[in-house]
Amino acid sequence: xxxxxxxxxxxxxxxxxxxxxxxxxxxxxxxxxxxxxxxxxxxxxxxxxxxxxxxxxxxxxxxxxxxxxxxxxxxxxxxxxxxxxxxxxxxxxxxxxxxxxxxxxxxxxxxxxxxxx
Amino acid sequence: xxxxxxxxxxxxxxxxxxxxxxxxxxxxxxxxxxxxxxxxxxxxxxxxxxxxxxxxxxxxxxxxxxxxxxxxxxxxxxxxxxxxxxxxxxxxxxxxxxxxxxxxxxxxxxx
Numbered sequence: 001x002x003x004x005x006x007x008x009x010x011x012x013x014x015x016x017x018x019x020x021x022x023x024x025x026x027x028x029x030x031x032x033x034x035x036x037x038x039x040x041x042x043x044x045x046x047x048x049x050x051x052x053x054x055x056x057x058x059x060x061x062x063x064x065x066x067x068x069x070x071x072x073x074x075x076x077x078x079x080x081x082x083x084x085x086x087x088x089x090x091x092x093x094x095x096x097x098x099x100x101x102x103x104x105x106x107x108x109x110x111x112x113x114x115x116x117x
Numbered sequence: 118x119x120x121x122x123x124x125x126x127x128x129x130x131x132x133x134x135x136x137x138x139x140x141x142x143x144x145x146x147x148x149x150x151x152x153x154x155x156x157x158x159x160x161x162x163x164x165x166x167x168x169x170x171x172x173x174x175x176x177x178x179x180x181x182x183x184x185x186x187x188x189x190x191x192x193x194x195x196x197x198x199x200x201x202x203x204x205x206x207x208x209x210x211x212x213x214x215x216x217x218x219x220x221x222x223x224x225x226x227x228x
Contacts, residue, residue: 042220108160
């Protein structure tokens with residue numbers, strides 16, 4: 001199993017540009033989560049999906065952020081337009097059993113390090 | 118105020134030392150408590166968990182929860198340089214699907 005795969009690993013973009021982050025969850029994991037990690041705020045949940053349907057997007061900071069999951073094996077997080085304060089590491093995670101995360105844990109990808117200049 | 122508070126460190130200890138990492142939380146509804154370890158440039162990975170109050174031991178690691186004081190601890194015995202990482206506590210109510218993480222404590226174990 002290749003684990004949760006995120007791309008790109010690094011992204012440097014100019015303010016105002018559109019940024020798209022991609023995630024492939026582990027096959028069979030019905031839940032997918034997008035997190036953002038910064039030194040100041042730690043790991044923050046942005047949005048999560050169950051069976052490709054967005055369940056809770058209350059963590060999405062602004063309308064500039066949007067996320068989709070067109071099928072069970074692919075999700076995107078888009079920022080348009082990007083701003084310097086969006087610079088962070090964005091993680092995707094998946095789990096097969098959200099009711100018992102402690103049993104299997106969330107499997108995180110290696111993250112996308114986004115820098116907006 | 119964040120629901121889960123954690124001292125960011127960094128914490129530097131010599132090899133072989135006993136390490137104590139701590140978190141406090143504010144939501145009484147939290148029932149499950151986890152510790153994740155995150156190596157540099159990697160995603161977090163589940164280290165261990167406990168349910169409600171009490172202790173749980175796994176090798177050199179012991180997780181402890183005191184619900185009366187809303188305090189979570191992770192102890193590492195005989196610390197090794199390979200333990201150098203950021204440790205994040207996480208909590209879960211048991212009725213929702215999302216975890217709430219602390220900001221993480223960066224640990225450095227020196228030779």
